[in-house]
Amino acid sequence: MTTFDEYERELWAGRAAAYDRGFARLTAYTAPLLCEAARAGAGTRLLDVGTGPGVVAREAVRRGAEVSAVDAEPGMAETAARNVPGLDVRVAVLPDLPFGDGTFDAVTGNFVINHVGDPDAALRELRRVLRPGGRLALTCWEMPGSGALGIVREAIDEVGVAWPDDIPVSPFMEYGERAAFADLVRGAGFGDADVDPVTWRHVVDPEDWWETGAMSRVGSNGVILSRQDPATVARVRTAYDAIMTRYAVDGGKVSLPAHALLAHGTR
Template sequence: MDFDLYERELWTGRASAYERGFAHVTRYMVEPLLDAAGVTDGTRFLDVGTGPGVVSLEAVRRGARVSAVDAEPGMAETARRNVPGLDVRVAVLPGLPFEDGTFDAVAGNFVINHVGEPDVALGSLRRVLRPGARLALTCWVMPGRGALAIVREAIEAAGVPWPDDIPATPFMEYGEQVEFRRLVVEAGFTEVAVEEVTWEHVVDPEEWWETGALSRVGTNGVIVGRQDAPTVARIKTEYDRIISGYAVRGGKVALPAHALLASGVR
């Protein structure tokens, strides 16, 4: 299956489930992302892949003039609800409904790893920036570790194979500092910097099972959702075993998250 087509099917109707779960993990990077993009009072800013609007909301709080796009209509509607008055449009990268040089800053929080042609998408982001404007992007370190990997590890430990019809992300080769930096440099940006950021996501393990396995958010959720009840139970047994290694006080687990933050100048 074409990766972009798969992504559209993957996220259709998942806005509410994403907002309840994974959005709490990605929220950690919002302020570092906006700092890297230089978003302050009066900045004309584009939030790419806004999801539930978390980045847009913080940019508005900083006094920026914010526009946002998302490929999933449900995500756009959720962002519109969470950020009253937000100029949010449905658009699928690399297509952006803006004139050349419109923005002072563009940022995407864990978006670039969800497009089939990252280099083409970066060219589109560069197009809508004015000369001297800033870009900032986050992505997960590849292959996923910690928080992102636990359900996948449980699936593998339960002996469930990767489905033939689910494509691997084209971003796999870019999910480390050197290759991510090269990708942004080759797209024509200057002063490019990439840093790895780590944090802990403290969560109830049953809540994380719901988020990562039963809600059908992301590929792991799709794979679990295809299984019969005995297989799901087998995956859950492996999940409980793996996640117990991250236990902290209060019945919670502290799951490490590993991301890359890239920035550059148009």
């Protein structure tokens, strides 16, 4: 396990409920797209990795797939089990999956590949559990994060809070653009590999986004803010509120742009 993997285990411990209330509503947009790319349908044996609260797993079940799911965080696995009754969900940390070679017809992963310490090893493990001809479908954020993903970071930077030396940067950072992500997937042995850009708008109450995306310690931005004194947090909040005015819509809400990449390929 890499230093980044160890950090991720600490980062996400106990964060399942907060993630389910906030970021999961943002990432739910890509669940149908992943299932379409994986060709999930009646009888498809599908594995959803990094299932989180089970958003993609639930969509695949709705389409008739026979779904198994894994997550590295026990709380996430428990949340997925509650959200998707009867789901076969287990705790497992990539690149080590508790399944035999060629077990699945399809593998999906919604914004998980950017949370592993060795993306290439993770992809090769996903290929191992796919049958020949099986489909892979993965999403990641475009790097560096912008729009919905980057607003809290932008506010932190505006105030001048430095990135702490003990918080590692994701090894996936260099792959967060279309060509590099495609090359990574092809390099792991997937055929017909391609990457499609995905954009959408996330309409949310800015107070809710602050509470679930900043103050609930979800993600590294939340960790950084949790280390600041009240005066610094207040300054970041002022900067955040100013940034949010750019995205204001009716009803006191904001419409935040989201930018992601969807990779797909064949075993």
